[in-house]
Amino acid sequence: MILTGKRNSYPTYLLKIVLLAVILQTHPRAFAQEQKTFVIDASRPKGDINPNMWGIFFEDINMGADGGIYAELIKNRSFEFFRPMMGWKKLGKANEANMTILNRQEDQHQANPRYLRVDTRKVDSLIGLQNEGFRGIGIKEGLAYDFSLLYRQPNAGIRLKVELLDSLDQVIGQAEFQPNATKDNWQSGEARLTAQKTDPKGSFRLWFEGEGVIDLDMISLFPEDTWKGRKKGLRADMVQALADLKPGFIRFPGGCIVEGFDLSQRFQWKKTVGPIEDRQLIINRWNTEFAHRLTPDYFQTFGLGFYEYFLMAEDIGAEPLPILNCGMACQFNTGELVPLDELDPYIQDAVDLIEFANGSVDTRWGKLRAEMGHPEPFNLKLLGVGNENWGPQYVERLAIFQKILKEKHPEVEIIASAGPYSSGEYFEYLDKELRAMKVDIIDEHFYQEPKWFLNNASRYDDYDRKGPKIFAGEYAAHSRKATDAEQRNNWEAALSEAAFLTGLERNADVVQLASYAPLFAHIDGWQWNPNLIWVDNMNVYPTPSYYVQKAYSTNPGTQIIPLLEQEEPVAGRDSLYASSVLDNVHKQVIIKVVNTSATAKQVSFTVDGIKKLAKSAQVEILTIDDPLAYNPVGQQRQVMPKESTLPLKKNTLDLAMQPQSFYLIKIAY
Structure with a gap:
């Protein structure tokens, strides 16, 4: 009846307020996000969860x-790749007579038949080997590196100089190893060297000093900070x-x-x-x-x-x-x-x-x-x-x-x-x-x-x-x-x-x-x-x-407990997905809920079947407004979990879900 009065007898702004009230009563979704109510019944476990799931x-x-x-930082350490020197580069005036790949025929070496023979007796300059590692060698300043190898040397005469190199082939760590005379027996040897610089694309170098013949296998390099x-x-x-x-x-x-x-x-x-x-x-x-x-x-x-x-x-x-x-x-x-x-x-x-x-x-x-x-x-x-x-x-x-x-x-x-x-x-x-x-x-x-x-x-x-x-x-x-x-x-x-x-x-x-x-x-x-x-x-x-x-x-969790909306699982309706479990070990109700839509969602969780719940919930959220976002290698991470807390009102938790978001919610009891 108000609307039937004279046009100028009722202020325009009041008329707008009345119209807005009528619209809100008949179409509340036009101006407010509909509240979604999920019910969790902790008194009705549906089954046990494999703790190793x-x-x-x-x-x-x-x-x-x-x-x-x-x-392991050395590529092709035993020369068994189909190209025996793959990963290695010969240094100095080494020719085929100075560095040769040999193949053992004895039954006990069927798994690892190849080895490298180095002969320095007829060279007029220092010869060596350089290994590129696996797309380079990651070297950390101050960290020690353990070099090892298997070797065989009829007579003492060759010394090994071991080096870490940066990406410009500058020496950033070195050590020496003196092999013993072993006659026909293979022995193991090792040395430790410490890096003076960090470089993600370093390499490894080995020099052969002195005169003689030495056989090498399983040339290896490991950082000291292994698991x-x-x-x-x-x-x-x-x-x-x-x-x-x-x-x-x-x-x-x-x-x-x-x-x-x-x-x-x-x-x-x-x-x-x-x-x-x-x-x-x-x-x-x-x-x-x-x-x-x-x-x-x-x-x-x-x-x-x-x-x-x-x-x-x-x-x-x-x-x-x-x-x-x-x-x-x-x-x-x-x-x-x-x-x-x-x-x-x-x-x-x-x-x-x-x-x-x-x-x-x-x-x-x-x-x-x-x-x-x-x-x-x-x-x-x-x-x-x-x-x-x-x-x-x-x-x-x-x-x-x-x-x-x-x-x-x-x-x-x-x-x-x-x-x-x-x-x-x-x-x-x-x-x-x-x-x-x-x-x-x-x-x-x-x-x-x-x-x-x-x-x-x-x-x-x-x-x-x-x-x-x-x-x-x-x-x-x-x-x-x-x-x-x-x-x-x-x-x-x-x-x-x-x-x-x-x-x-x-x-x-x-x-x-x-x-x-x-x-x-x-x-x-x-x-x-x-x-x-x-x-x-x-x-x-x-x-x-x-x-x-x-x-x-x-x-x-330890037990599945139902999480329902109008007696139905939350599995895609209105772009929402959810599940809940009971953790009887840590005394928690755990909820995972996902909003895959580009709009915010207002949801509430009512937890039944537990007499006393904590007054607040621990919340972890993963979200970002760009669906193509990823965490690029070598740069700051774009997607990481953020933690917060939310209050409970008796047994109910209200949650304003961000668009394209995943929430982990833990409620202690």
């Missing part, structure tokens, strides 16, 4: 091992990045490395244990896999072998999860098969690996483990048979493995491959067959665009709870919005992964294990992308995806 996947790709986490100070060990900062994730397991050695381009290049664990100089080097299958990223100097020396994998898992508190070849080479390459009646050596490798990990020191392989420095067993509980294999030929080979392993070691759970695809004919065939076989765990892989991860946050909601458990063994969002050829782990990809992982966590009663892949990449030597952690010769650079993984792996 969130793990890591390691493969020697992108220079992840040699040139990466394995801290736990172990001589000839692992790169400490890279292992620390893994330890910070507090992973429940570490899967090794891959990946396609397990299969090989053909069976001759497959990973054979027995060739990676024992003395380092007796481990047989092979070409890395990523050496020529990608035509646009050819890496002819990429080999596997196996200084990081199965013993070191087990030891690293123990160091960082993770369960070891080795994957073995099932008698099949990569089906994307040769697809080479071992005939079924010749499969016994492959199965024996699996049986012997369990003995190496768990057997007493009185057994053959348990004895070797003890001789390597670990008499206590590694308590292996999980073993994968095959990687991304598919088809009837895989099923029939797996069945033979399963029968024998379950008879001999029923305590070890077998992980079977669901192939390289997450749907389609190959996947559906394997899913049906593996369930009929009642395998323990099925390994599913997902390399997809971010949209796929968002659309599949409910993938496991309807999986059979009585069938095999699931291992989300390899996953990574591959953003097609990347602006450069490297397709780094941008925020769009990481955010979609965070959303997908709420679905894994909500279904942790069936999804027992999960790991991102690949793990490491060297900025100057990568073949595949994206990757969880990028490195250069000096530093480690976590990606946005790393921080997402860390939020889950360091906050796994």
